[in-house]
Amino acid sequence: MPSRRTTRPSSARTGGAARPASSSTSPYRPKRVRAGGTPAKPRKRRVPEPAAKTAPLVAPELTEKQRRHLRGLAHDLKPIIRLGNAGLTDAVAAETARALHDHELIKVKGAGGDREARDAAFTDLAQRTASTLVHRIGNVAVLYRPNEKLAKILIPD
Numbered sequence: 001m002p003s004r005r006t007t008r009p010s011s012a013r014t015g016g017a018a019r020p021a022s023s024s025t026s027p028y029r030p031k032r033v034r035a036g037g038t039p040a041k042p043r044k045r046r047v048p049e050p051a052a053k054t055a056p057l058v059a060p061e062l063t064e065k066q067r068r069h070l071r072g073l074a075h076d077l078k079p080i081i082r083l084g085n086a087g088l089t090d091a092v093a094a095e096t097a098r099a100l101h102d103h104e105l106i107k108v109k110g111a112g113g114d115r116e117a118r119d120a121a122f123t124d125l126a127q128r129t130a131s132t133l134v135h136r137i138g139n140v141a142v143l144y145r146p147n148e149k150l151a152k153i154l155i156p157d
Contacts, residue, residue, distance in 0.1 A: 059132045060146060066155045070105060070134045073153065074142040079109035087113075088121045093128045100131055100145040104153050108141045 062070070080099050083092060099106050108125065110118040122141040126133040131145035146153070 059126065059130050060144070062132055062134070062144070062155075067134055069155055070144050070153075071142065074105055074107060074134065077105070077107045077142075079107040079140060081106065081108040083108065083110040083118075083121055083125075085112060087117075088125055088128075093125060096125060096131075096143070097129045100129055100143060101147060104147055104151070105134075105142065105144050108143060110139050110141070 080103070081092065081096050096106070096108065108122065110121055113121075118139065119136065122133055122136055125131075125141075126143055129143065129145065131143040134142040134144050136142070144153075
C-alpha cells in the first residue's frame, strides 16, 4: 500500500494565486524576533559570610592508615597547583585553598630550588590553607583538607 503524502496546495492546483507563507491558515508560523535581543537574566549575587561566624580552619590529624589510604587515592591525580620561580605567593595560597575546597585531595608540584626550600614551601602552603601534608616525593606533594559541608572522600578510622 503506497503511503499518502499531504502537501500544501499550489497555485496550479487551486487555480488561484499562491498564499503567502505568513497566512493564518498555514501550519507554520514565522519565527518571532525581538528587537534588541533578549534581556540578560539578573545574576544571583553571592553574599560573603562574615569572618566572625566561621571558625578558623584546623588541619586534620591523620593516622598512618589514613595517610596510606589517601596516598592510594592520590596516585592517579595530576598536579593541580604548580609553584613557580616566585615561590609561594598569596595568589598561589588562595588558589590552593579554592582547589582544596573543590577537590579535598590535590597534588602540588614545586619547581626548582633545593630540597629544603621545597619542603619549607610545602609545609608553609599546608599551614596557610589549613590542610594536611599527606606525603611528598621529589617535587610533588599531596595535600588533604576535608570539605566542611559535604565530604567527598571517606577515610577509614
